[in-house]
Amino acid sequence: MGWLAFRLLGCCLMAGALLVIAGCDDGLGVDALNVRVKTGANSTDENIHICFTRLDTFAYQCINLDTEANDFESGSTDQFTVPMGDEISVDEAGGMPTVADIVFENHGGGFMSDGWDMTAFSLDAVLDDGTTSPVCAAAGLSVSLDEGEGYTPPECP
Numbered sequence: 001m002g003w004l005a006f007r008l009l010g011c012c013l014m015a016g017a018l019l020v021i022a023g024c025d026d027g028l029g030v031d032a033l034n035v036r037v038k039t040g041a042n043s044t045d046e047n048i049h050i051c052f053t054r055l056d057t058f059a060y061q062c063i064n065l066d067t068e069a070n071d072f073e074s075g076s077t078d079q080f081t082v083p084m085g086d087e088i089s090v091d092e093a094g095g096m097p098t099v100a101d102i103v104f105e106n107h108g109g110g111f112m113s114d115g116w117d118m119t120a121f122s123l124d125a126v127l128d129d130g131t132t133s134p135v136c137a138a139a140g141l142s143v144s145l146d147e148g149e150g151y152t153p154p155e156c157p
Contacts (some may be wrong), residue, residue: 029087030099032126033135035080037064037104040117043074046110046147050080053101056088062105072116087128102153108147115146121153 029063035050048071065071065080072078088099102123106116122137138155145151 040122044115044116106145
């Protein structure tokens with residue numbers, strides 16, 4: 001499948017079979033992802049991760065979405081900032097896509113949990129100048145993840 005390019009708030013969003021964040025026209029790098037998820041009727045204490053492939057190192061990373069609050073409660077919307085560790089430099093990547101294969105995964109481990117329901121999500125790229133650029137979002141979902149299951153958002157181009 002060929003690459004499709006979309007303009008989005010000064011950044012270029014490129015898509016193939018899976019979501020890919022590409023570099024910005026002004027050479028800014030991606031420092032982090034802001035992740036917002038809304039929990040449906042089935043809350044959980046299980047370990048929910050967001051996973052992705054960094055195309056600068058080809059490393060597949062999974063980061064636990066966790067705050068000091070009681071996350072993933074029924075009807076709640078939780079926000080997480082997922083640092084990239086080392087900034088993903090668009091210039092060094094020659095303008096190529098920098099992140100791909102985004103997946104929400106349930107890694108289990110919760111006390112008396114029987115899965116997790118997600119009804120909405122949004123992802124924003126946090127650029128090294130502190131601004132954000134929307135990547136993708138979906139609402140009205142009916143996604144149930146039991147331990148060991150993952151969800152690749154087809155709603156993203």
